Amino acid sequence: MFxxxxxxxxxxxxxxxxxAALFLLPVGxxxxxxxxTETGWSLSAYGEFFASPRNQTVFFRTLKLAxxxxxxxAVIGYAAAFAxxxxxxxxxxxxxxxxxxxxxxxPVARTYAWLVILGRTGFVNQILVxxxxxxxxxxxxFTETAVFIGLLQxxxxxxxxxxxSAMENMPRDAVPAAxxxxxxxxxxxxxxxxxxxxxxxxIGGTLVFTGSMTAYITPAILGxxxxxxxxxxxxxxVTVANDFVAASVIAMILIVMSFSANLLLKRLATARKSR
Amino acid sequence: xxxxxxxxIILGLTLTFLIGPFLIIIAAALSAxxxxxxxxxxLSLKWFIKVFEVESFRASFGVSMFLAIFxxxxxxxxxIPAAYAMTRFKVPGAETVKLIVSSPIIVPGIxxxxxxxxxxxIPLGVxxxxxxxxxxxxxxxxxxxxxxxxxxxxxxxxMEEAALMLGCTRFxxxxxxxxxxxxxxxxxxFILGFVTSFxxxxxxxxxxxxxxxxxxxxxxxxxxxxxxxxxAALSALLAFMSIGIVFAAERFIGLSRYV
Amino acid sequence: MIKxxxxxxxxxxxxxxxxxxxxxxxxxxxxxxxxxxxxELVYDPFExxxxxxxxxxxGNSIERxxxxxxxxxxxxxxxxxxxxxxxxxAARKGxxxxxxxxxLSNHAKLYDIAKDPLGDNMGIGYTFYATSIVYRSDKVTVxxxxxxxxxELAGNVAFPxxxxxxxxxxxxxxxxxxxxxxxxxxxxxxxxxxxxxDIVTFYVRSSQLAQLMQQEEIWAAPVGRFAWGxxxxxxxxxxxxxxxxxxxxxxxxxxxxxxxxxEELALQFMDFWLSTExxxxxxxxxVDSPANAEVEVSDDxxxxxxxxxxxVSQLDLLAPATILDERESWLExxxxxxxx
Numbered sequence: 001m002f003x004x005x006x007x008x009x010x011x012x013x014x015x016x017x018x019x020a021a022l023f024l025l026p027v028g029x030x031x032x033x034x035x036x037t038e039t040g041w042s043l044s045a046y047g048e049f050f051a052s053p054r055n056q057t058v059f060f061r062t063l064k065l066a067x068x069x070x071x072x073x074a075v076i077g078y079a080a081a082f083a084x085x086x087x088x089x090x091x092x093x094x095x096x097x098x099x100x101x102x103x104x105x106x107p108v109a110r111t112y113a114w115l116v117i118l119g120r121t122g123f124v125n126q127i128l129v130x131x132x133x134x135x136x137x138x139x140x141x142f143t144e145t146a147v148f149i150g151l152l153q154x155x156x157x158x159x160x161x162x163x164x165s166a167m168e169n170m171p172r173d174a175v176p177a178a179x180x181x182x183x184x185x186x187x188x189x190x191x192x193x194x195x196x197x198x199x200x201x202x203i204g205g206t207l208v209f210t211g212s213m214t215a216y217i218t219p220a221i222l223g224x225x226x227x228x229x230x231x232x233x234x235x236x237x238v239t240v241a242n243d244f245v246a247a248s249v250i251a252m253i254l255i256v257m258s259f260s261a262n263l264l265l266k267r268l269a270t271a272r273k274s275r
Numbered sequence: 276x277x278x279x280x281x282x283x284i285i286l287g288l289t290l291t292f293l294i295g296p297f298l299i300i301i302a303a304a305l306s307a308x309x310x311x312x313x314x315x316x317x318l319s320l321k322w323f324i325k326v327f328e329v330e331s332f333r334a335s336f337g338v339s340m341f342l343a344i345f346x347x348x349x350x351x352x353x354x355i356p357a358a359y360a361m362t363r364f365k366v367p368g369a370e371t372v373k374l375i376v377s378s379p380i381i382v383p384g385i386x387x388x389x390x391x392x393x394x395x396x397i398p399l400g401v402x403x404x405x406x407x408x409x410x411x412x413x414x415x416x417x418x419x420x421x422x423x424x425x426x427x428x429x430x431x432x433x434m435e436e437a438a439l440m441l442g443c444t445r446f447x448x449x450x451x452x453x454x455x456x457x458x459x460x461x462x463x464x465f466i467l468g469f470v471t472s473f474x475x476x477x478x479x480x481x482x483x484x485x486x487x488x489x490x491x492x493x494x495x496x497x498x499x500x501x502x503x504x505x506x507a508a509l510s511a512l513l514a515f516m517s518i519g520i521v522f523a524a525e526r527f528i529g530l531s532r533y534v
Numbered sequence: 535m536i537k538x539x540x541x542x543x544x545x546x547x548x549x550x551x552x553x554x555x556x557x558x559x560x561x562x563x564x565x566x567x568x569x570x571x572x573x574e575l576v577y578d579p580f581e582x583x584x585x586x587x588x589x590x591x592x593g594n595s596i597e598r599x600x601x602x603x604x605x606x607x608x609x610x611x612x613x614x615x616x617x618x619x620x621x622x623x624a625a626r627k628g629x630x631x632x633x634x635x636x637x638l639s640n641h642a643k644l645y646d647i648a649k650d651p652l653g654d655n656m657g658i659g660y661t662f663y664a665t666s667i668v669y670r671s672d673k674v675t676v677x678x679x680x681x682x683x684x685x686e687l688a689g690n691v692a693f694p695x696x697x698x699x700x701x702x703x704x705x706x707x708x709x710x711x712x713x714x715x716x717x718x719x720x721x722x723x724x725x726x727x728x729x730x731x732d733i734v735t736f737y738v739r740s741s742q743l744a745q746l747m748q749q750e751e752i753w754a755a756p757v758g759r760f761a762w763g764x765x766x767x768x769x770x771x772x773x774x775x776x777x778x779x780x781x782x783x784x785x786x787x788x789x790x791x792x793x794x795x796x797e798e799l800a801l802q803f804m805d806f807w808l809s810t811e812x813x814x815x816x817x818x819x820x821v822d823s824p825a826n827a828e829v830e831v832s833d834d835x836x837x838x839x840x841x842x843x844x845x846v847s848q849l850d851l852l853a854p855a856t857i858l859d860e861r862e863s864w865l866e867x868x869x870x871x872x873x874x
Contacts, residue, residue, distance in 0.1 A: 007445070009363025015357035015416060016372050023379050023413045054873045057309035080289040095286060097525070102293050104517040108491045109510030112498065113296035116303055116313050116507075119749040123313050123499040141751060142735045147792050153292060160289075214383035216477045217495070219463065222579045222868060224735040228873075231385055235480065238389060239597045241865075249384040258381060263308040310748055310769075397604045485561050485591035485610065496566060496592070502745040 031255075033248035049249045055233070059253065062230045065144060066212040066257075069151045073159040073208050074201060078193070081163035099160050100191045107154060111221045114150050115141070118222070135136055150218040155211045159204035167193075167199025198269040205265050210258040297514065304507035311504045322508040332509065334486070335493035338407075339473055342489065346411035347419070347468035351461060353412070354419030359449065361420075362427040363435075375435035377417040384477030387414070392481045403484035412476050422467060426460025427453070466524045470517050536560065558586035560799050561601065563614035566592035566788075567741060567760065568821045575815045578804050586799060594739065595620040595699070602629050602791055613800040615660065617699045618651055619854035619861075621787045625656040626858075632656060637801050640826065641807040645843055648785065648825040657787030660808060661760070661822035663781045664783040664840040664849055665703050668747075668765050669754035672774040676754055678778045680711035681706075683725060688732035692746060692755040695736040696723075696868040702861070703782040704756040706852050710779045717725045717856045719864050727871035744768065758784065759840045762869075763820040766838065783823075783840065783849040817841070 034045040049055050084095050101111065117123045117241075118140040140146050158206035174196065178188045219229040227235065230250050237246040304323065305384050308316030326332060357376060358365055379387065387410060396406045430453065438448040479489040488496070490513075498506045564572070569592060577588045591598065593617050602611050606629055616624065624630050632655040641649065642657070648659030669676045674686050682691055694700035702719065709722040726733070734752050737743055744764035746752045757765075765772045788804050790797065804812045806812060813826040823840040824831075831841060840846065 005365055005367055008360040008366040010364050011356040011364070012376075013370050015353040015420065016375050018353055019375050019378060019413055019416060022391070022395070022409050023382075023387065024375065025384055026304075026394040027386060030386065030390040052869065054869045057873075074290060079285045083285040083289075086278070086282055088520055097522075098290055099293065101518060102297065103295060104511060104521050105478060105514040106494075106517075108474075109300060109507075109514060110296060112506060113300040113318055114508060115749075116311055117299060119751060121312070121750045126470045127491055137750075139734070139751075141388075141749075153296065155288075156293060171524050172774060214385070214477070216385055216480065219427050225410035226730075226733075226735050230385065231477070234385060234389075236697075238481070239594070239600065241595070242600045242603075244393065247386075247389060250385070254386070255381070258383075352625050393604075400608060485563070485589040498745075499566070499739055499741045 022273045027251075029199075030244070030248050032253050034245050034252065045245050045249055055246075058228045058230060058233045061144065061227070062213055063257070065148055065151065066209050068148060068208040069155060069212040070159075070205050073152060073156045074205060076156060077159035077163045077204060078189070080160050081167055082193070084160070084164050085167045098158055099164075102153070103157050107215075107217050110154060111150055111217050113145065114153070114222055118146050118149065120163060126243060141222060143228050144223070144227055147219050147221040147227055147229070150222045151212045151215060153220060154215065155208040158207040158211065159163065162200040162204030162207065163197060164200075166197035170196045202262075202265040206258075206262045209261045213257060214254055288347065293511040297511075300507045300509045304504050304511050306504050309503055311502060311507060314507045315438050315504075322504040323512070325503075326509045326512065329497070329505065331407040331488075331493055331497070332490070334370070335488045335490040338404075339490040342407060342411045343469045343472040346472050347465050349408075350415035350419040350468055351464060354416055355423055355461065358420050358427055360451065362424055363432070375386055376420050379413045380417040383473065385480055388481040396482070398447070398513075401483035403482055403487055406486075406488070407479060407482045410482060411472045411475065412479060414475065415472055418471060419464045420468050422464035423457060424461070425459050426457045430456050437516060462524065466520060473513075473517070558584065558799070559589060560584075560796060560803055561588055561589045561591065561610055561612050562803070563591045563593075563611040565594070565615065566739075571816075571819050571821045575819060576807060576812055577822070579812075580782060580803055582801060583806070584799065588803075596697070599624050599629070600673055603627060606792065609794040610623055610795045611791050612726075612796040613790055613803060614786060615786055615788050616657070616783050618657065619790050620658075620789055620859040622652050622658040622698075622854045623858050625652060625654075625787065629792055629857060630656050630789045632790070633658060633790050633794075633796075633804070634797075634801060638805045638808065640805055640810070643810065643826050643828045644808065645825055647846065651656070651785060651787060657789045657802065659785045659787050659825045660813075661816075661825055662783060662785050662846050663759040663823060664759050664781040664845070665700055665707075665756060666777060666781040666846045667754055667775040668743075668757050668762065669773055669775060670747075670771060672771040673753045676773075676775040676777065678711050679707040680755075681727045681777075682708065682754065682756065683732070687754055688729070688751040688788050689734065690736050691733055692735050692743060692752045693733050693872075694756055695738050696738075696864055696872075698738060698740075698824075699784055702738065702857055702864060703784065703852055707756075707777070707779055707782050707850070711777070717852060717860065719860075720867060722872050723864070723867045730872050732787070747772070754836050760822060762838060778852045780848065783851060787849075 035041050035043065037044065048058070080099070084092055084099070087095060119125070120137045120139065120141070124140065128134045129137060138236040170193070174192050175188055178192045183191065214231055216231045216235065219227060220234045220235070223229065223232065225236075230253060234247050237243040237250070286387060302315055303311050303313045305318050305408070306312065306315030307319035307321065324371065357372075361369060366372060391406050391410050396403060435448045435452050438452050439445065443451065474491060475489070476491045476495075478494050483492055484491070494506055494509060568592070568639070577590065581588055591601070598614060599616070599620055602609070602624065621630070626743070635649075635658070635743065636654055638658075644659065648662075651657060651659050667676045667679070667682065673690070674681070676682075681687065682693065694704050696702065696705070705719045705726070706717060708718040708725065709719055712721055712725065714721050724783065734746070737746075737755070740757050740761045741764070743752070743755050743757055743761065747755075747770065748768055762774060777863065788807070790800055804862060808826055810826050810828045813824040813829045814831065816822045817824045817829055817831050817839055818835055820838050827843065831839070835838075836842065840849070
């Protein structure tokens with residue numbers, strides 16, 4: 001570590017000024033929009049926003065879907081991550097590569113694929129009908145289910161990656177030791193795996209929750225105007241009604257929810273730790 | 276329970292869910308029919324050829340390429356010194372600086388795009404192209420700083436100190452010792468930034484002007500009007516491009532060590 | 535490759551500057567619909583004639599007006615095409631200037647209702663369209679606007695969102711089918727609200743419907759005649775309804791943005807677009823129904839358009855001023871009754 005503060009500051013300043021001027025400043029003005037009224041500063045825009053039943057529905061739907069996606073991806077993520085770490089090193093690397101592969105593919109392409117698969121004449125319906133599970137094709141597109149599936153596929157890799165990294169740092173013999181001591185799998189998970197991987201769960205959970213909440217393309221294409229989420233509502237308010245106050249309110253909600261999710265998950269993690 | 280078997284079942288199901296849709300897109304793109312469908316109606320490469328004939332795809336591909344390459348380079352020019360300073364110097368208010376620099380990751384992209392349009396582009400009369408470039412740079416900056424920092428932390432400080440003691444200037448030490456050693460990290464940051472920028476949608480949603488669109492935005496606009504498999508073909512081509520770049524990077528520099 | 539990139543980059547950064555520097559550039563703002571055809575039939579031939587470059591911005595009306603409004607002090611767009619009520623809204627906001635129709639050699643050839651639909655020469659109609667219901671003739675028959683909410687179509691119908699150009703006219707006709715007479719949309723909005731679960735989606739762009747129809751997500755939807763071309767050859771049995779209550783529709787107009795400084799070129803372009811030759815070409819390609827009364831097309835083509843003075847006069851249209859004045863309260867009702 002070098003002591004010269006001036007040089008340090010000089011090196012860091014361009015990046016900081018750039019981010020502040022081009023990023024924090026405009027975003028800050030946008031966020032302040034909802035607090036400014038003709039008579040001064042006020043919180044009334046927030047009251048008005050939440051007074052609308054439509055906005056309430058959208059808010060709770062967004063919260064619900066993001067939570068659900070995070071929870072389900074945690075369940076699948078643990079199973080998949082545990083399976084990956086239990087592989088021999090070479091196939092582990094390969095499998096890790098395959099799991100991260102979807103992250104390299106444009107979200108537009110990935111969402112587009114679901115449009116074909118979930119449609120009434122799509123792959124899923126064909127299989128369900130062929131298996132005799134349903135008689136006539138069911139509607140999946142433009143429902144919350146479609147948005148849920150799309151989001152889960154979009155963000156599950158982030159959860160798996162976080163959990164795999166956490167599990168790789170776990171003491172190698174922790175699980176076998178617990179098994180020998182007579183713990184069943186549920187106990188092993190609850191008493192051994194979960195406490196040792198909670199950091200990964202916090203990171204993965206935050207990434208998935210925030211990602212689902214702020215995704216645009218997936219709800220736009222798979223949900224449409226009947227399954228509006230906060231992000232699609234924001235876009236609609238701006239393009240349809242030029243309503244920057246609503247946009248500002250939604251922006252604030254999204255940012256606050258992302259931060260709270262992160263804090264809450266961290267809290268949960270440390271609460272378990274201290275016990 | 277056979278744990279080997281259950282391992283493979285779990286992985287098989289997960290991968291089917293994650294990668295299956297992509298395979299279906301490729302299959303649908305190979306269709307000889309005029310509509311996007313799976314299974315495809317006959318096989319042909321005509322939609323892959325059509326992709327190259329759509330003029331707006333060519334134009335928006337150029338825009339996206341430009342943004343991804345030069346936006347990432349600009350982010351690195353800003354980010355490398357910042358990462359160097361934060362890992363080697365006591366910077367006053369280091370935590371605040373870190374927060375400022377990484378803020379573009381926290382705020383949803385659609386808000387960034389809207390804020391830039393409303394409070395930067397319109398009042399200052401800045402061109403949409405420049406705004407897009409700056410927005411993409413800001414967006415990649417956090418990745419650049421983080422990845423480069425990580426690789427600098429792995430580099431021992433005493434080599435630089437030795438060089439300084441042997442009479443090297445600080446810049447000389449940076450150029451001769453640090454830079455060659457963090458090459459891999461810089462390349463990793465570049466690739467990560469490139470892929471992020473290239474696939475970015477929400478930031479660019481509001482930042483499009485007459486005749487100026489990024490490729491993902493153009494794809495969305497195209498598929499709203501045309502229901503043919505060319506978007507599937509384009510998606511497949513882009514995915515292969517991204518995957519190719521990442522795999523090459525993994526092979527030559529071990530990308531995953533840095534990310 | 536590098537050259538392409540450099541060019542793309544240069545154009546990216548310099549675009550707005552270049553657009554101002556080269557005086558022979560015309561920037562137009564149009565619907566994203568049928569742009570390949572427009573390029574071939576209108577833009578490219580005009581570029582040849584004027585030796586200028588046409589820069590095209592596409593999107594829905596409100597999005598485009600918002601941008602025109604945002605840039606009103608330094609207009610980027612020279613001419614735009616909008617729906618009549620959106621054009622009227624823009625005119626009221628002072629975003630438009632009267633069009634000097636004396637300089638348009640083709641103005642006299644237009645149908646009377648297209649000549650000055652907004653007053654003060656603020657807009658010139660260049661195309662009409664009927665709005666009715668497109669449906670799968672093998673699955674259902676549609677004889678009335680009320681059939682949209684019939685049990686047969688439950689779960690198989692898309693309805694235009696209230697914010698689209700087709701939304702209010704479709705609700706208006708639904709209201710007529712329910713026995714309403716005026717432009718009060720309370721009853722139809724309530725009816726749609728009650729059946730909201732049976733409606734697959736409230737579409738925002740009609741271009742989206744082709745895909746929904748193709749994937750058999752829907753069997754019927756109210757739609758403008760300009761979109762008929764997307765359905766008629768999709769390999770499925772499609773029909774255009776002639777409901778008992780009649781058809782509604784709309785007119786699109788050309789407008790000139792205020793203070794754009796490029797009026798001469800914009801006028802030249804408008805005149806070109808309104809000429810018999812270009813209007814015929816667009817009609818024959820089934821892109822836009824002609825507003826130029828001199829255009830003559832075959833019966834075959836006419837059957838696919840909203841063609842002829844008689845057809846046009848039979849359309850039951852909502853007045854632009856009504857749409858503009860009532861829009862907010864409709865939206866309010868819609869948000870409480872339908873979107874919930």
